[in-house]
Amino acid sequence: ETGVTQSPTHLIKTRGQQVTLRCSSQSGHNTVSWYQQALGQGPQFIFQYYREEENGRGNFPPRFSGLQFPNYSSELNVNALELDDSALYLCASSHRDRGEQYFGPGTRLTVT
Amino acid sequence: AQTVTQSQPEMSVQEAETVTLSCTYDTSESDYYLFWYKQPPSRQMILVIRQEAYKQQNATENRFSVNFQKAAKSFSLKISDSQLGDAAMYFCAYRSEASYGKLTFGQGTILTVHP
Numbered sequence: 092e093t094g095v096t097q098s099p100t101h102l103i104k105t106r107g108q109q110v111t112l113r114c115s116s117q118s119g120h121n122t123v124s125w126y127q128q129a130l131g132q133g134p135q136f137i138f139q140y141y142r143e144e145e146n147g148r149g150n151f152p153p154r155f156s157g158l159q160f161p162n163y164s165s166e167l168n169v170n171a172l173e174l175d176d177s178a179l180y181l182c183a184s185s186h187r188d189r190g191e192q193y194f195g196p197g198t199r200l201t202v203t
Numbered sequence: 204a205q206t207v208t209q210s211q212p213e214m215s216v217q218e219a220e221t222v223t224l225s226c227t228y229d230t231s232e233s234d235y236y237l238f239w240y241k242q243p244p245s246r247q248m249i250l251v252i253r254q255e256a257y258k259q260q261n262a263t264e265n266r267f268s269v270n271f272q273k274a275a276k277s278f279s280l281k282i283s284d285s286q287l288g289d290a291a292m293y294f295c296a297y298r299s300e301a302s303y304g305k306l307t308f309g310q311g312t313i314l315t316v317h318p
Contacts (some may be wrong), residue, residue, distance in 0.1 A: 093298065124304040133207075133294050133311050134248070139304030147305050152208075179246060191238065192306060194248035 093182050095195035103201045110163050112167040112198045113181030122146075122187045123165040125157060128179040128197070138166055141187055169200075176201045204232045205255040209309035212297070214304050216285045219259030223270075224312050227243045234300035237271065239277050242297045242311075254278065257289075290316045 096115045104110050110125035116123050122141045126134035136149035140159035154170040163184070169176055179199050206229045216222035228237070239251040254262045254271050262269050266286075270279045282289055295309040 092297075108289070122304050124306070126306075131311075133296075133308030136305045137308070141304070154244070174285060181248060183248075183304075183306075188304070191236075191250055191252065191253050192304070196247045 094191055096180060097180075097182050097195035097198050099198060100196070101199045101201075103203065106172055106202055108172050109168065109170045110172060110200060112169075112180050112182075112200070113167045114167070114184075114195055116163045116184030117163070117186045117193050120186050120193070121163055122182035123159055123163065123186045124183045124185070124192060125165070125167045126181040126183065127151070127176075128181055130178070131196060134181055137167070150172065155179075174202050205232075205235075205297050205299065205307050207295050207309040209293075209295055209312050210287070211312045212245065212310070213313045213315070215315040215317060216282070218285055218287060220285055221281060221283045222314065224282075224293050224309070224314065225296075226278045226280070226309055228276050228278065228295070228297050230299070232273055232301075236298045236300070237269075238296040238306070239267070239269070239278075239280045240291075240294045240308075241291045241295060242294065247292075252280065264293055275292060283293050285316050287316050290314055 124136040126140040128134040138148040143159045158166045179197045182195045185192040237254045241249045266283045294312045296306045
């Protein structure tokens with residue numbers, strides 16, 4: 092069974108740029124959720140995708156957007172990067188009918 | 204909105220001893236799930252244990268067990284026979300039955316295990 096994978100591992104961007112982060116869900120899972128984790132904090136829910144549509148969103152502005160593909164992999168896009176966007180971005184996959192989510196190793200984004 | 208509170212920013216335990224991490228939550232819902240996740244310095248979030256709110260029996264996974272008190276909205280994690288590999292940040296998380304993908308996390312507790 093293949094676990095959740097994310098790419099890239101680390102990324103450095105300049106304020107105002109755009110970034111795309113990628114996630115491959117665990118085999119058998121049809122739902123992907125994205126979280127932002129600031130240093131020393133708990134993860135904050137960004138949004139969730141199911142059947143290629145956004146299906147729930149946290150308190151994040153529209154410049155955070157995403158996609159889910161037919162193979163259940165997903166992308167997180169962030170436009171007009173701000174310094175406060177520097178964080179660990181976590182992707183989690185799950186099966187819609189079960190409770191637990193399984194996380195990938197995360198992408199560390201640094202905005203300078 | 205649901206909230207999850209972990210009141211212990213840091214805890215420490217001697218190897219082979221037992222430690223309990225606290226978590227309280229606030230919700231008006233009756234159907235939900237609770238989880239404990241472990242995040243070591245490698246930063247991969249690992250599921251430790253889950254509890255369905257409708258189950259009265261406390262969940263157990265090997266050395267890890269929970270004390271789920273639904274009326275008190277309390278969900279503590281007990282780690283028995285602590286090992287050096289248990290050292291990590293531990294997060295308590297809540298998921299509504301209706302909200303398939305949204306986990307609400309607490310602030311975390313850093314657990315240090317002394318040899």
